[in-house]
Amino acid sequence: MRIGIVCYPTFGGSGVLATELGKALATKGHDVHFITYRQPVRLNEFNANIFYHEVRVPEYPLFEYPPYELALSSTLVDVIIRHDLDLLHVHYAIPHASAAYMAKQIVKEKTGRSVPFVTTLHGTDITLVGKDKTYEPVVTFSINESDAITAVSNNLKEETLKFFSIKKEIDVIYNFVDIDRFNKKPIDAFKKAVAPKGEKILVHASNFRKIKRVCDVTKIFAKVREEIPCKLLMVGDGPERPKCEEYINKLGLENDVRFMGKQEQIEEILAISDLFVIPSEYESFGLAALEAMAAHVPVLSSNVGGLPEINIEGETGFLFEVGDIETAAKKALHLLSDEVYLQKIKDQAHKHALQFDIKKIIPLYEKLYGRFCRMQ
Ligand code: GMT
Numbered sequence: 001m002r003i004g005i006v007c008y009p010t011f012g013g014s015g016v017l018a019t020e021l022g023k024a025l026a027t028k029g030h031d032v033h034f035i036t037y038r039q040p041v042r043l044n045e046f047n048a049n050i051f052y053h054e055v056r057v058p059e060y061p062l063f064e065y066p067p068y069e070l071a072l073s074s075t076l077v078d079v080i081i082r083h084d085l086d087l088l089h090v091h092y093a094i095p096h097a098s099a100a101y102m103a104k105q106i107v108k109e110k111t112g113r114s115v116p117f118v119t120t121l122h123g124t125d126i127t128l129v130g131k132d133k134t135y136e137p138v139v140t141f142s143i144n145e146s147d148a149i150t151a152v153s154n155n156l157k158e159e160t161l162k163f164f165s166i167k168k169e170i171d172v173i174y175n176f177v178d179i180d181r182f183n184k185k186p187i188d189a190f191k192k193a194v195a196p197k198g199e200k201i202l203v204h205a206s207n208f209r210k211i212k213r214v215c216d217v218t219k220i221f222a223k224v225r226e227e228i229p230c231k232l233l234m235v236g237d238g239p240e241r242p243k244c245e246e247y248i249n250k251l252g253l254e255n256d257v258r259f260m261g262k263q264e265q266i267e268e269i270l271a272i273s274d275l276f277v278i279p280s281e282y283e284s285f286g287l288a289a290l291e292a293m294a295a296h297v298p299v300l301s302s303n304v305g306g307l308p309e310i311n312i313e314g315e316t317g318f319l320f321e322v323g324d325i326e327t328a329a330k331k332a333l334h335l336l337s338d339e340v341y342l343q344k345i346k347d348q349a350h351k352h353a354l355q356f357d358i359k360k361i362i363p364l365y366e367k368l369y370g371r372f373c374r375m376q
Pocket of ligand 1: 123
């Protein structure tokens with residue numbers, strides 16, 4: 001098939017997922033065209049079946065807000081016609097679903113061909129941004145006009161149905177992980193550099209937005225560190241980072257906490273880690289938690305959104321109510337102070353992640369595409 005993928009090209013979960021999906025489809029022989037405003041971060045290898053089309057948004061003094069959606073729609077029209085695409089798959093509804101709808105109408109008018117589009121809902125496009133009155137009518141319309149709708153967890157499907165008047169079936173297709181990539185042996189020298197005395201290593205990775213509650217990570221860490229020697233790795237960057245760094249300095253923990261910034265080789269960091277902490281206010285899925293499990297790292301997560309669908313209490317890690325630092329720290333200590341138990345949960349976390357392996361999930365998307373287009 002010839003598939004167009006639209007996504008945000010950043011480190012965010014939806015962009016990562018869309019890019020990994022495109023790469024996997026290309027490996028299976030499909031032609032994949034990424035249409036984004038920048039080359040996606042995980043699009044870092046050559047594959048003859050992958051094409052990248054940059055959306056250029058011309059500047060004009062009149063535009064206080066350059067119209068990205070129009071530029072995207074026009075680029076979609078051009079790419080669909082020029083490369084005879086069979087289907088568009090847009091990730092994150094805003095503004096990708098409405099841009100795809102617009103492109104579909106124009107292509108139909110120009111060529112008589114109706115090119116289907118699939119919209120995958122990822123989370124904040126529904127639970128935060130999409131709900132806003134400013135966007136809601138367009139979001140509802142363009143989701144309903146999608147030829148297929150998918151959500152990355154049952155929770156996100158339920159949230160969507162609760163807040164939007166959706167007339168179509170929403171298929172739940174869980175996010176996936178490339179197990180082979182994350183099944184890495186720890187690099188001893190790296191582990192020694194981070195934890196020279198064999199301290200336990202806690203890790204967090206996110207875009208440091210408010211919804212991630214990154215300061216809770218440092219609060220949990222501070223409590224755990226009172227009892228056992230440990231280090232904390234904070235991966236990623238974003239608006240809450242300065243506040244978090246300040247808090248760490250105030251507590252005098254700067255020698256035990258490293259802010260590592262955005263990292264492409266997250267699997268190397270996970271390979272030396274003992275516990276992944278994700279205390280978010282909401283997560284539709286929590287792709288970073290799944291990547292941790294794939295790397296044999298148990299997950300300590302809040303009990304919200306799709307997180308309890310992937311992180312199983314006492315099996316792959318532990319859950320706590322949002323903001324309940326005490327319980328989270330207690331559960332972390334229970335795990336980290338018993339070496340045999342820790343190893344057991346590490347093994348179970350990895351085993352659980354196997355059911356989300358890329359090789360199992362990609363065929364579900366192919367089957368979905370097959371509803372509209374014949375596989376060639
Ligand atoms: O979490 C973010 O702020 C980024 C956001 C995105 O759109 O990239 O992540 C959402 O999509 C991911 C991939 O499906 C999910 O794993 C995240 O849980 C989801 N984030 C939220 O729901 C807050």
